[in-house]
Amino acid sequence: MNWVAWDKTIAPVEFGGLGFGSLRDANLAMLAKWWWRFKTEKEGLWRKVIWAIHHNPRAWSDILVKISVPGPWKSIISIRQAFLLADIDLNRAVKASVSNGNRISFWLDCWLEPDPLYIRFPELFKLEKQKECVVADRVGDGSFGSSFQLNWNWSCSQFNTVESDQLQQLISLLGCVNLRVGRDYWRWNYDPSGCFSVSGLKSLLVSANRERPNRVFEWNNWVPKKVAIVAWRSEMEKLPTKCALSARNIPVQDLRCLLCNEYDESSEHLFVSCHFAQIIWQNIASWCKIPxxxxFDVKDLLDLHGYSSVSKKRKKAIHAIVLVTFWGIWRMRNEVTFRQGSPNTVKVLEEIKAMAYLWVKNRSKEAQLSWDDWCRFKCFG
Incomplete structure (x- = not known):
């Protein structure tokens, strides 16, 4: 029975979650890839088909769609609103970097400013005869290294005041453009590398609109996540202990802890104050050569490794042992509860040592770690 909120479960580990991620975010990230491909794969047959179906010469757009035409492309375009909630604007997500200017649309691509020029200079765009022209058609005369030159193709020769002002602004912006030999390329603005990746975009979506809690559970990759989850849930008091079950109106005949048979069974009692658990922890301290x-609570146990004046690897090993100890105590509790077993500290300690050794040896890539050194805890410096 899992009472942890789903939003908490799928949250990234740096936000105190399990890091599973959301299927919705994964789907949005994969659909966003089609925005990237539409911008960058100008010669693709699929793009030409989309253009032929959805292009409207009376309503130009860099990412076009006809609302009246149903189909998957309409659904792909509709994801923009979901990304805006995460402060990601897909219309501004792809920026072209000019080299020879043969693959970048002068008016329709984002290359000179955050927005395409058809949005920045709408009056001039209306006068443009060849609205799908590329940068090389308008800048330079075709011979690299020659003097700066602009080649226009307007539908009229007389400009009004607004058009003249926009033209002067455009010419001023184009003054810094310098075509050169090389292939034009595109950058994804939401990744430092400039490359689009579904995983990178998914990470942005998962982290969007989340507040980092003051305390974040520390995971340890030397221990399987299914083992560490016991400590993760116990810190939040989300394990199905007798007190937790009773608090949710589930009938429990006796709330007493079966390991000590003295106090009510809660996560804090089971792992901290229970006499059975205290014996386990003192044996762990003696084995790991720590004070x-x-x-006083579960958090003190989870922070135990941070107070040790030992090497980084040794701290990580102690942390792994602590997580395995939570798992071992919980397994013994379940054995006593459901299989009528008897509490046995020796059995729990042997299981903790054996399983922790197996996981740490293989997951830490310390192949030379011997069982004798592990039993004496003469490892990791």
């Missing part, structure tokens, strides 16, 4: 463990 006796004095803990």
């Amino acid at each position: 006796p463990i004095i803990a």
Whole structure:
């Protein structure tokens, strides 16, 4: 039974979640790839088909769609609103970098400013005869290294005041353009590398509109996540202990802890104050050669490795052992509860040592770690 909120479960680990991610975010990221491809794959047959179906010569757009035409492309374009909620504007996400100017649309691509020039200079765009022209058609005379020259193709020779002002602004902007030998390329603005990736965009979506909590559970890749989840849930008091079950109106005949048979069973009691657990922790302290463990709550146990004046790897090993200890105590609790077993500290300690050794040896890539050194905790410096 899992009572952890789903939003908490799918949250990134840096936000205190399991890092599973959302299927919705994954789907949005994969659909956004088609925005990237539409911008960058100008010669693709699929793009030409989309253009032929959705292009409207009376309503130009850099990402075009006809609302009256149903189909998957209409659904792909509709994802923009979902991205805007995460402060990601797909209309401004792709910027072209000019080299020879043969693959970049002068008016329809984002290359000179954050917005395409047809949006920045709408009056001039109305006068343009060849609205799908590329940068090389308008800038330069075709021979690289020659003096700066602009080649216009207007539908009229007389400009009004607004058009003249826009033309002067455009000429001023184009003054910094210098065509050169090379292939034009595109950059994805939401990644430092400039390359689009579904995983990178998904990470942005998962982290959007989240506040980092003051305390974040620390995961340890030397221990399987299914093991560390016991400690993760216990810190939030989300394990199905007897007190937790009773709080949710689930009938429980006896709330007492079966490991000590003295106090009510909550996560804090089971892992911290229970006499059975205290014996386990003191044996762990003796084995790991650290001072006796004095803990007042679950957080004290999870922070135990941070207070040790040892090497970084040794701290990580102690942290892994702590997580495995939570798992071992919980397994013993379940065995006593559901299989009528008897509480056995020796069995729990042996299981903790054996399983922690197996996981740490293989996951830390310390192939030379021997069982004897592990039992004496003479490892990792």
